[in-house]
C-alpha cells in the first residue's frame with residue numbers, strides 16, 4: 006500500500022493572522038452631503054432647492070449618508086483554523102464557529118507581516134477604486150442638477166397649464182353670466 010505525506014503550512018488550532026476583507030472599512034461618510042442626507046442647490050438667481058442626496062443613495066432607495074469607497078479593504082483578523090482542506094495545490098483553512106474561510110496564502114503567524122499583506126492588497130486596488138469613486142460621484146451629482154432642471158421645467162409647464170385652465174374657466178364663467 007502506497008502512502009503519500011503532505012505537509013500543511015499551518016497546524017489546526019494555531020494562532021494565525023488573516024489578511025481578511027473588512028466590510029466596515031469599505032464604507033465612509035458621504036462626501037457630498039456629509040451624512041446629512043440632504044443637499045442644497047443654489048441657482049444663479051439665488052433660488053434654493055433642498056434635495057435628497059443622490060450620491061449616497063443605493064439604487065432608487067433613500068440616501069444612507071455613507072458611500073462605499075472601497076470594494077476591497079483588508080485588515081488583519083485573528084484566525085484559529087479548525088479545518089484544513091486542499092484543492093489543486095492550494096490549502097484552505099476554515100473556522101467552524103464563524104464559517105470564516107481563508108487561503109493559506111493570506112495567513113501568517115505574525116501580525117505585522119499580515120498588516121504588510123493587507124497594505125499591499127489595499128494599495129493594489131486603491132488607484133482603480135479612486136477613479137471609480139470619482140466617476141460615480143460626478144455622475145450622481147450631475148443627476149441631481151439634471152433633476153432640478155427637469156422638475157423646474159415640469160413646474161413651469163404645470164403653472165402655464167393652470168394659468169391657461171383658469172383663463173379657460175374664466176371664459177366659461179363669463180359665458181354663463183352673460184346668459185339670461
Ligand SMILES: [Zn+2]
Nearest residue numbers: 035038058061
Ligand atoms: Zn450623501
